[in-house]
Amino acid sequence: MTSENTQRPSPEQIRRAPKALLHDHLDGGLRPATIVELADEVGYQGLPVTDPAALGDWFQAAADSGSLERYLETFAHTCAVMQTTEALRRVAAECAEDLAADGVVYAEVRYAPEQHLERGLTLEQVVEAVNDGFREGERRAREAGHRIRVGALLTAMRHAARALEIAELANRYRDLGVVGFDIAGAEAGFPPTRHLDAFEYLKRENNHFTIHAGEAFGLPSIWQALQWCGADRLGHGVRIIDDIEVADDGGIKLGRLASYVRDKRIPLELCPTSNLQTGAASSYAEHPIGLLRRLHFRATVNTDNRLMSGTSMSREFEHLVSTFRYTLDDMQWFTVNAMKSAFIPFDERLAMINDVIKPGYAELKAEWLFRQSAAQTAMTSGSAGKKG
């Protein structure tokens, strides 16, 4: 066995490694069994199947459509069962628990409050229920021996016209569990500049936001998100690859926009499996994350929708480790990138990096070193035995 091979983390090490997650949708991460139970409680009849395992498979198959628009249709079923305080609290608590059990130590989880008003809740009630759920989930995770911190991002839907209202909501709940703002939904035909008033408002309030851009639509969407709207981060941003030329001899040329994104260290919230499902990339091997990591863009690894993609942070990393032969050092690099790009205050990000992330990776690397030396001792005593 070469030393290069043994450095590649096993699935178990990947799960134990501390991970930071910036792009995860609350309504895209429900446990299938919870959907079935909640549908029963609220009398929602629309589920395609009611066996939890079959329902999980259904979501993945339906989301595997090659189109963002069809992928998004599946959210009708999760949103339908997230219309009461109790349901929102439960889904948020389970989200925090599931992420913590997967080794996620810091997560920003987003959802669109405007999609949870069908049974009479107010926007404020929605936000407070989700915040309560996250706190409950953090507490249960701690009891189970895991540490996680979860912040909420409030999303406005880009086809709707409530962005300013949701931005104001995010500002009101700042320091009360909400760490930023986002816009999501179908990208083509709904440029981010439609919501310029919301972004300008947040900038005046010194608040943070990310924009889904460069997923189903290319460079103009990224350019608008950054240069018109002033996004702090890009949700996906994977199409920045369209502004990078790779010559036959391997030479690389960045266009003006790609240079700007790299020079300004704009974080890219990359979600590999989700991109394969919506057709933004055709395989893990061809996913731009490989090149973007080599070129030192501020790339991060994310789940997007754990239910629709049948994924987790560990699974995303497993795919990357087997495709790009990433080591624990690469995993740490992506994790520190994410933590540097988080929307919580700088001193708190630094503390997570220095007190949680770096020691976590150091411990995993130390285990590997000890295993290496144990293997070498066994080999030497084995050959000495043969000689004697």
Ligand SMILES: O=c1[nH]cnc2c1ncn2[C@@H]1O[C@H](CO)[C@@H](O)[C@H]1O
């Ligand atoms: O990858 C994505 N691109 C764009 N929109 C998305 C994606 N994943 C989920 N949503 C949308 O965001 C809403 C709030 O969480 C979801 O209901 C879904 O419509």
Ligand SMILES: [Zn+2]
């Ligand atoms: Zn997303």
